[in-house]
Every structure is written in structure tokens, then in C-alpha cells.
Amino acid sequence: MSQSPPIGSAPKVSLTIIAGFLGSGKTSLLNHLLTQSQGRKITALVNDFGALNIDSELIEAQHGNQVSLTNGCICCSIGDDLMRSLADIMRQDPLPDHLIIEASGVADPTRIAAYAAVDPQLRLDGIVTLVDAAAHALHAQDPYLADNYHKQIEAGHMLLLSKPDLVEAHQLETLEAELRANYPTTPQARVRNGHLPIEVVLGLQAKEQVQTAPPLTPQIEAHGLKSWSGHLPDNLSRNALADKIISLAPHVLRAKGVLADAQGAYALHYAGGRIHFENLDVTPSGHFVLIGKPELPNAETLSTLFQPARA
Template structure:
């Protein structure tokens, strides 16, 4: 069966966050911002009975419930079927909102929307992670999924700020920034976020502005690390090394993103991971970094700089060795 090609790609907004963080409240705010458009929602709960679907306000045209499993693993085939049914509907939506289970690792979902057959119809526009300011620091220590949710986010909503000490908020914000220096962080109460957060034009990513300043002094096992390479990088060597690293160290490496200058192109490229998959694509927007200065940011648990440096040096050494053949 051939699927119809929509006039424009359906924008996808993925909401993650551990149990009780306030995802559904944030979702209602996002639906309010898009109330004049056609919206579809996918609700995923880790249980046989859906509760959150009754809490979602009716600013949507369809709601799909995926229960008794996690959308990122046991329900991945069902998610594909839901996406296909959306494309076969008479009226195509403008937006698709996915509220993932509180125990979901978003990497698999992000990877699905990066596949060509899905990316032809859907554009993953933003990954929003909602966290409970009162417990997130403890959860980061105890629950791996919380760390992966933070690492995958474009926007981190630090919710329930009124329930913690005002003096603790800057410390907590810095801690979260140290985990994911790539994300925008918004501190709020009751899940209230600006309605224009979905319509604001994203600025081109500039690695120079995402240097994790707290890396050296953060005692937390979760951290981000920046590396710079002042020579051209071989595309295949980089792809192979990163793919191998994330396959072997998936329990430790949560995310990677970088701006790189490749030996086979005069244009800078963005390299980033989605789950265990690595993607390289040309950078859109203005580039302020000097040629050919590449920057790579790794996010993970208990990362060791020397170990990551060896991986990068191995990539550079391999390409030099091949160039001599």
C-alpha cells in the first residue's frame, strides 16, 4: 500500500519526563498554544489502563492510547502502525504530540523519526523533558531513564519551582545544565510555559555557546564534555567509531552532538546520536566557528575525559593510516 504524501510534514513534539513530573499539564499548555490547528495526540502509559488520557484537555482531533508497555521498546511496532493510520486519515494534522511513558528511554523514539521512511512525512520538531525540581537530583542518581530523558531533550522544563528553596534553584539549574549543555532550560510552576515556545524560530546551533562550564567542578556522575579537533575528519571513520562506541557503551554514553568539518566536504556538518544510531547531516544556518575547527559534546554517566580522547584520537589515527595506503 502506498501512503499519500502530505502537502507538508507533520510536526512532532515528544514529551518525556519521569512519573509525576507534570508532563500532561505541560501538554495541555502546548495544546492551548496550538488550539487553532489540527492536533493529534499519542498517549503512552506503562500499564493496562490509561489514566492520563482523561486528564488531557480536548484541544485535539484524535487521541491514540498505547498502554501496557513502553513506547520506546515493546510498543515500537504499534507506534509505526499508529503513524501509518495518521497518514491515511482524511484530514492530515498539523501537529503530533507524543507523551511518552515516565519510564521511557526517548532514544528509540527519536531514532524512529530519523528513519527516512518516517522522516519523509514527520518532522521531529522538539523534544521536551519535564522534571520535578523537588526530586530530580535524587532520580538522576537512582534511575537511568531520567538521565537519558534529560540528555535527549531540546527543552528541559524544570517544574514545581515553588516547592524548593529559592537558593536551591540556581544550583539545580546549573546541575541540569551540566548534564545537558545542549538544551534550553526553563524554570516554571504548574507546568506553565510560554505559548510561543513552539513557534519561536530556533537559532542555529552554535557549539561555542554550549561549553559545559560546570564540568570540572560537578561531583555528579552525569556530565557533558566538550572536545575540539583542529583538522579535517574522515566521515566513515567518525561514523564507524561513534557507532561502535555507543553500541558497546550504551549504558554510559547517553548522547553526543557536534559540529564537524569533514574531509569530503567544504560545508560543516552536524553529527548526533539518536539512541544507538549516529547521523551526519549538513548544518543549516550561519557558522561562526573557524575552519576547520570541529567541536564534539558527549553526555553520559561517569564519563572519563581520557577515555573519550582515546576514541577521538583513534578516529584521527585511522584516517591518517588509510591516507598512506
């Protein structure tokens, strides 16, 4: 019998779960992430590869239920057996940088997130729940699905409002206010045709975007979002930093730092209200990046907040 290599020895795969009802735009978002991967090795577990409608020129090979793209991303169909599909992916060598699971329209995403709680090689980056702005009123009162719908929104670490162009501006604002009232710490963003900077959905990459200085993708500003970056003083403890980030929620979508404090070097990942610290054995750059909504304070205020020693 072949024993698997000891699990836990390989680097962690960052897991993002994309939840949302049928028609809420999961497929468009996935298409965008897979084709604009910016060098990330992404594996996506999806319900229906055909529906993704990936440009055939981007498809390198197809074996069984697995499709390889020319940019190094892989897409697998789940069939009806997520557990087995996931176990298969996690046995692959090399492992992907990032795993995206498209939850079915009626899935409870916390059930999927639970795999990351037991698999030491999976790190839950977050649950992204798509809310169909045009169908919200219908879904929220669906006689059979309303409970599911609210569960998915509640489970989301980030809420993406899709199809903002299909509703009147005031309706959109009302919906955003309603969601903010019910889920005050969960950040929201609007997404049209799946277009959103990849950093917002999958997080900031340690090497390319944090070790060295930005620029972040110009997309950030093109999407009406804001970013801020800087070097943090090493007398700032990780808990104090966490408090500062949370004080800005829900305007913060993402934050990442490769930092050090009295306990040693660490990486910080922030996604929709969840902070994750990862101990590092590299010399940290001290660099910190934040992506947020237009409501974020201006750069000067952020500098004062995060760099008190210099202030």
C-alpha cells in the first residue's frame, strides 16, 4: 500500500469559496479570475466547466473532468462529489497556490469551509458571497430558499453585489444599506460581469506585491476602490495592528503584510473581517498593503493610524 507523503509538510493552499444563488454571477467571476490570474497557479473546482465559457485559445488540454489552461490554471468539475474532488486535488504534486471552490447555489458554504479546518495544507482565505442585486428581493422572500439565501450571506466574509447596472442607483444603495445594517462588519463591493481586481477576491500575493513595493494593478482605482501601502514600525504588535484594521471595517476588503513584532516574523492576511497570522522564517520587509472601499480614510489619516512612530 502506498502511504501518502506526510500531509502538513507542504506549503498551504489558500482556499476561496465562491457562494451565491444560481444566476448570481459566480461563473462570470470565475471566468475573470481564471483568465486574469496574473501568474497565480489557481485550481478551480466548478459545477459546470462548459458554462464558464473559457476562450478556447486559452485551453491547453482536457483530461476527463480536468481542463488545463495555458496560463497554468486548472479547472475541474465537481460532479456531485466535492469531498472526493477535493481529496484528489490535494493529492496532486505540485499543489496549486490557490484553490477556488464554486459552491452550488444551495450549498451551505460553511460546510465547505470546514475542510480547511481539518486539512493542515488548506488555509481558508475566505468565503465570497455573490448577491444578485437585481434578484435580491425575490431571493430574500423565496418560500423554499430564503433560509438558504440568508445563510449564504451570513457566511460570506465579503459580499459582492452583482448586476449593479440592472437596478436603479437608489435601489442599489438601499440594498447596500440593508446589508450593512444586518452585517455591519462584512465588507461589500460591486461587481459587474465578474470584473473585479483579483487581489480583492483572492488576496494579495506575498512575494510580488508585499515584499517589494506596489504598484497594485491599475484596476484597483479603475474599479473605484482605494489602496494604501507603507512600511510599518516593528514596535507595532500583531494584535494592535489587527485592532487598527478592524477599526476600519467594513471599508477594508483586503490587507496583507510581511511583518515582524516581538514574537517574530509573520505574514498577516485579512479578508472580510477575518485575520490570519502565519509565522514566517524569512526576514520580513515590513511592508503592508490595504485595499478598501472609497470610504476609507485618506492616505494621510491611514499613515497616522498605521505608522504612529512617524506621526
